[in-house]
Amino acid sequence: MKHVIIGSGAAGIAAAKTIRSINKNNEITIVSSDDIIYSRCMLHKYTGNERDITKLSFVPDDFFSANNITWHNSKYVTGVDTENNRILLHDKTLSSYDQLLIATGLETIIPNVGELKTATNVYGFRNLTDAKAIREKAIDIEKVLIIGARLVGLDVAHALLKLNKTVTIVDTASQIMPLNLDAVAADVYQKLFEKNGCNFRLNSKISGTISNEKGEITHVTLETGEKLACDMVIVATGVQSSVKFLDGSKIVYERGIKVDQHLRTSCKNVYAAGSVIAIGGVWSCAVRQGEVAAKNMCGIDATFTDTFTAKNAMHFFDLPTISLGLTTPADGDVVYINKNANCYQKIILRNNHAVGAILQNNINYIGIWQYLIKNQINLSNIKKSIWDISFADFYDIDEKGQYKYKQP
Ligand SMILES: Cc1cc2nc3c(=O)[nH]c(=O)nc-3n(C[C@H](O)[C@H](O)[C@H](O)COP(=O)(O)OP(=O)(O)OC[C@H]3O[C@@H](n4cnc5c(N)ncnc54)[C@H](O)[C@@H]3O)c2cc1C
Numbered sequence: 001m002k003h004v005i006i007g008s009g010a011a012g013i014a015a016a017k018t019i020r021s022i023n024k025n026n027e028i029t030i031v032s033s034d035d036i037i038y039s040r041c042m043l044h045k046y047t048g049n050e051r052d053i054t055k056l057s058f059v060p061d062d063f064f065s066a067n068n069i070t071w072h073n074s075k076y077v078t079g080v081d082t083e084n085n086r087i088l089l090h091d092k093t094l095s096s097y098d099q100l101l102i103a104t105g106l107e108t109i110i111p112n113v114g115e116l117k118t119a120t121n122v123y124g125f126r127n128l129t130d131a132k133a134i135r136e137k138a139i140d141i142e143k144v145l146i147i148g149a150r151l152v153g154l155d156v157a158h159a160l161l162k163l164n165k166t167v168t169i170v171d172t173a174s175q176i177m178p179l180n181l182d183a184v185a186a187d188v189y190q191k192l193f194e195k196n197g198c199n200f201r202l203n204s205k206i207s208g209t210i211s212n213e214k215g216e217i218t219h220v221t222l223e224t225g226e227k228l229a230c231d232m233v234i235v236a237t238g239v240q241s242s243v244k245f246l247d248g249s250k251i252v253y254e255r256g257i258k259v260d261q262h263l264r265t266s267c268k269n270v271y272a273a274g275s276v277i278a279i280g281g282v283w284s285c286a287v288r289q290g291e292v293a294a295k296n297m298c299g300i301d302a303t304f305t306d307t308f309t310a311k312n313a314m315h316f317f318d319l320p321t322i323s324l325g326l327t328t329p330a331d332g333d334v335v336y337i338n339k340n341a342n343c344y345q346k347i348i349l350r351n352n353h354a355v356g357a358i359l360q361n362n363i364n365y366i367g368i369w370q371y372l373i374k375n376q377i378n379l380s381n382i383k384k385s386i387w388d389i390s391f392a393d394f395y396d397i398d399e400k401g402q403y404k405y406k407q408p
Contacts, residue, residue, distance in 0.1 A: 001026040007103035008032035011274025014290030020067045022298040029070040043131040048159030080249045082267040099297040102272040104242040114209030121216040122233045125156045141231035149176040153236035168199040180312040182327045185360045192317045241276045261303040263293040322366050325373045326356030336386045352380040
């Protein structure tokens with residue numbers, strides 16, 4: 001049996017590990033456009049000169065040899081032929097499979113505005129090649145313009161501020177990180193970024209660009225007519241699943257590759273996992289999906305049913321924040337706020353069930369809130385303050401020292 005995995009990110013590596021833990025003999029091949037194994041979550045550390053390239057990996061140095069896995073790095077898959085069970089690589093070679101896993105993640109969308117798509121000083125921030133190019137470019141330049149004030153935009157801004165660059169972030173939203181934080185928690189971070197020299201243009205849309213004779217963008221124009229000078233532009237606005245190579249194949253995709261609960265695609269013996277299926281965009285979710293797909297590839301029935309994927313953690317300028325589920329309430333929801341000079345905490349309840357939490361600076365009780373939101377525990381019988389809820393309200397320890405669930 002030959003398992004082929006496309007992609008050496010969180011999902012692909014988790015799948016390879018799982019297959020090997022189940023079966024010692026099956027052939028495992030990973031094909032990846034990456035040239036080394038690295039965590040995308042650590043790219044900002046490399047860009048900001050905090051870590052060198054050898055400290056970005058999330059597997060031991062001998063991972064491939066110790067697990068008897070063949071790794072074809074720096075290879076692009078350009079097609080999948082599901083009739084004949086084989087993949088086509090950019091160098092025109094073919095590789096056959098018995099079971100295929102597609103774990104190709106996401107790619108940056110460069111907006112069709114001005115010369116963003118063609119200029120030579122415009123970068124995304126998804127791959128090590130992006131991080132390397134930005135770090136190299138940053139040596140000789142001063143002004144960086146980042147489009148997008150979401151997590152990835154702020155990650156790269158944080159790194160470039162550490163390199164003493166002048167950073168301006170433009171976003172159409174009225175707050176930073178609108179998908180991860182409410183306005184209050186976002187404002188705390190915005191002020192921290194500003195204190196560290198970052199400029200923001202929120203509620204602002206880019207309408208055009210001005211380039212020099214070298215094909216580099218020197219100014220970005222806003223709809224208001226304002227011109228922002230820049231030496232480099234980083235686009236962190238949107239992403240799409242990396243599925244172009246599936247055009248012409250029978251594997252169905254829309255926003256992401258379509259899969260069932262076993263992570264099977266529309267084609268026999270072809271599975272998909274990780275960000276490419278557009279269910280959850282975080283590392284832990286991609287790992288779990290890789291594991292589930294791998295089990296099924298080995299004939300072990302497994303399903304991915306965990307729809308609680310909305311968990312975000314951030315730690316800019318030493319301020320930790322975690323958000324879970326919803327960040328803004330709907331009509332009828334009950335909101336609890338605990339705010340003082342040192343911390344901000346917010347819990348959203350809907351019909352006596354927790355549906356969202358933001359904990360900023362004091363994240364001590366995050367475990368219990370994750371548990372309550374994920375498992376949709378009814379809190380109507382809890383009579384104490386919401387801030388005093390702990391696992392002891394839901395579990396007893398029996399005579400054998402085992403935890404036993406009790407409905408409060
Ligand atoms: C800057 C940044 C910061 C992040 N920070 C966090 C964080 O703090 N916490 C968190 O939980 N998540 C974070 N994420 C998200 C996290 O990195 C993803 O959830 C995770 O990497 C998804 O894993 P994946 O295996 O699906 O895809 P990826 O890790 O993106 O791996 C995709 C793989 O597919 C390969 N590939 C793509 N196309 C092809 C092709 N045609 N042929 C061959 N190979 C191909 C790529 O080379 C790569 O090896 C961050 C992401 C970025 C970009």
